[in-house]
Amino acid sequence: MILSSQGWHRAKPYLIPGAVLVGLLxxxxxxxxxxxxxxxxxxxxAGKLQGPSWAHxxxxxxxxxxxxxxxxxxxxxxxxxxxxxxxxxxxxxxPLGLLAAARGGWIDSAVxxxxxxxxAFPAVMTAILIMAVSGPGAGNVILAVGIFNIPxxxxxxxxxxxxxxxxxxxxxxxxxxxxxLAISLEHILPNAAGTIIAQAAVQFSMGIIAEAGLSYIGxxxxxxxxxxxxxxxxxxxxxxxxxxxxxxxxLAILLAVLGFNLLGEGLHAAFDPxxxxxxx
Numbered sequence: 001m002i003l004s005s006q007g008w009h010r011a012k013p014y015l016i017p018g019a020v021l022v023g024l025l026x027x028x029x030x031x032x033x034x035x036x037x038x039x040x041x042x043x044x045x046a047g048k049l050q051g052p053s054w055a056h057x058x059x060x061x062x063x064x065x066x067x068x069x070x071x072x073x074x075x076x077x078x079x080x081x082x083x084x085x086x087x088x089x090x091x092x093x094x095p096l097g098l099l100a101a102a103r104g105g106w107i108d109s110a111v112x113x114x115x116x117x118x119x120a121f122p123a124v125m126t127a128i129l130i131m132a133v134s135g136p137g138a139g140n141v142i143l144a145v146g147i148f149n150i151p152x153x154x155x156x157x158x159x160x161x162x163x164x165x166x167x168x169x170x171x172x173x174x175x176x177x178x179x180x181l182a183i184s185l186e187h188i189l190p191n192a193a194g195t196i197i198a199q200a201a202v203q204f205s206m207g208i209i210a211e212a213g214l215s216y217i218g219x220x221x222x223x224x225x226x227x228x229x230x231x232x233x234x235x236x237x238x239x240x241x242x243x244x245x246x247x248x249x250x251l252a253i254l255l256a257v258l259g260f261n262l263l264g265e266g267l268h269a270a271f272d273p274x275x276x277x278x279x280x
Contacts, residue, residue, distance in 0.1 A: 011267065011269040011270035013266075014262045014269060015266030015269075015270065016266075017259075017262055018258075018260065018261070018262030018265070018266055020259075021256070021259025021262070025079065025252065025255060025256050026075075026079060029076045029080070032069075032072040032073050032075065033076070036066075036072060037066055037072075038068075038069045039069075040069050040070055040073060043064050044065070046064065048061065048062055049062060049238070049242045051242075051244060059245070061235070061242075062234070062238060062242070067248055068248075071248055074228045074231055074252070075228070077138060077211070077227035077230075078212065078252075078253070078256070079208070079256070080138075081142055081207060081208075081221070081227070082204050082205075082208045083204065083207075084142045085141075085145035085146040085149055085203075085210075088143075088147075088149065088150070089145075089146050089149020089150050089152060089203060090149075090153055092150045092154075093153025093154040094154075094157045096111050096115075096154040097154040097155065097160075098158075098161055098184045098188065100112065101157070101158045101184075101188070102161070103180075108158070111158070112155070112158070114151070115155055119148075121148075122148070123144050123145045123147075123210045126148060127140060127144030127214055130143060130144050131219050136220065137221075138221045138222075138227075140219075141210065141219075141220050145207050149203050152203060156196060157196055160191075160192035161188045161192050163192075164187070164192060170187065193271075194270065194271025195268070195271060197271075198267035200264075201267060202260065202261065204260045204264075205256070205259075205260035205261050208228075208253060209253070212228055212229030212232070215227045215228075215230040215233060216236075218233060228249045228250075228256075229249075229253075231245070231249035
């Protein structure tokens with residue numbers, strides 16, 4: 001998987017701003033494990049609902065906690081849930097897509113029909129069904145979004161792999177004595193990786209939206225943990241008196257989704273076959 005200069009030129013307007021946004025938000029989440037501007041366990045009820053100031057750039061919430069610190073904590077769960085769901089989707093969807101493309105026939109049909117069945121249930125609906133049985137929580141959000149991601153990656157991988165299987169280098173690999181599994185892992189997967197990675201960035205943004213939506217209605221991350229969606233849930237009755245409690249978590253969600261969508265668009269442009277990429 002080699003990126004040509006033409007591919008880089010096509011990707012640059014999307015890839016750089018997307019990577020910067022994603023990198024900044026990911027850094028906030030990682031830094032929160034070792035440092036926060038204020039200890040969110042120390043409540044300052046006397047200083048609650050303060051607007052943005054030098055001491056508290058994002059203001060304080062209804063418990064007197066620094067909103068910057070709480071938003072940094074929320075990044076852990078929001079990005080962590082999305083990342084876990086993408087990993088689950090990749091771990092199961094990519095092998096299924098490779099198998100469907102390599103074997104064809106009834107195996108291909110079975111994988112695609114199963115994917116269609118899963119697609120019939122959106123991630124949010126799947127999450128509600130799971131939580132009706134086992135209760136709300138971040139783990140169930142990961143499971144629901146991850147289940148929805150599996151057919152997405154299966155279909156994307158299958159489509160990219162089918163293109164590769166028709167190329168001359170696959171026939172050359174067969175002549176060299178390589179079996180289907182070796183060709184899939186050593187040639188097909190590396191050349192399909194650009195498309196898969198680009199889709200992963202898009203699914204990451206969808207995972208953030210799903211987590212935020214489920215946490216907002218009380219089905220996602222539960223106290224004492226925080227996420228951006230949960231912060232919106234807690235602030236919904238204070239929009240008129242303390243709008244900063246909605247603005248900053250909402251802005252974090254917006255920037256994260258924008259960043260991952262730009263990143264996905266940039267990766268798609270970079271590894272588009274029309275950009276002059278060579279096979280390996």
